[in-house]
Amino acid sequence: MTGQPNYITPEGFAKLRAEYDHLLGHERPRVVEVVSWAAGNGDRSENGDYLYGRKRMREIDGQLRRLSRKMKDAKVVDPKAQPDKSRVYFGATVTIADEDDNRRTVTIVGNDETDAGAGRIGWGSPIARALRGAAAGDLRRVALPAGEKEYEVMTITYPE
Structure with a gap:
């Protein structure tokens, strides 16, 4: 933080929350399922589904952390x-x-x-x-x- 409040409108906060909920409740579980299935297929070093799934999971986790931080620092102003x-x-x-x-x-x-x-x-x-x-x-x-x-x-x- 820069020391300044991170003002946000109620609508803007709702959009952040909706994106967070979508990633956590839909996107991430779907990717976890694909990675689990791909891991069961044997050799992971040449398994595209596994490698891409792990990469996508890291991206989702990073975005979840960023959104969580933004929501925590937000000061909702109507x-x-x-x-x-x-x-x-x-x-x-x-x-x-x-x-x-x-x-x-x-x-x-x-x-x-x-x-x-x-x-x-x-x-x-x-x-x-x-x-x-x-x-x-x-x-x-x-x-x-x-x-x-x-x-x-x-x-x-x-x-x-």
Whole structure:
């Protein structure tokens, strides 16, 4: 951990939990069954099912550990319960405009649930850090890899 809380929405936490449960309850037992069957076939050194199964089991176990750690460190924050909906905080959906009046709508979510294509940006991203605490009409400067850019906060909404 970096010392910062690992904020996540209830929906994001539910997705982590569902992936964990699927791996533990379905995927891993299926692979264990294949490995057990393959081990019973004799020479394991040239048994593709056995070797691939063992490799896949290590991958699943690693993913289970990562998911478990993420869930343990997660601080679930429900954006609906945000007391001050006039400013940008975790879970806000914000419409911003750049100097050329190009508008973009982003939702600030946990770093583990980002999806840039869907406009879901991580709480720790440069744009989200710059927007934190902003109100509609505020100008915020963001240092991006392509250079510095200024955005105006147009609207702020939270889930109902």
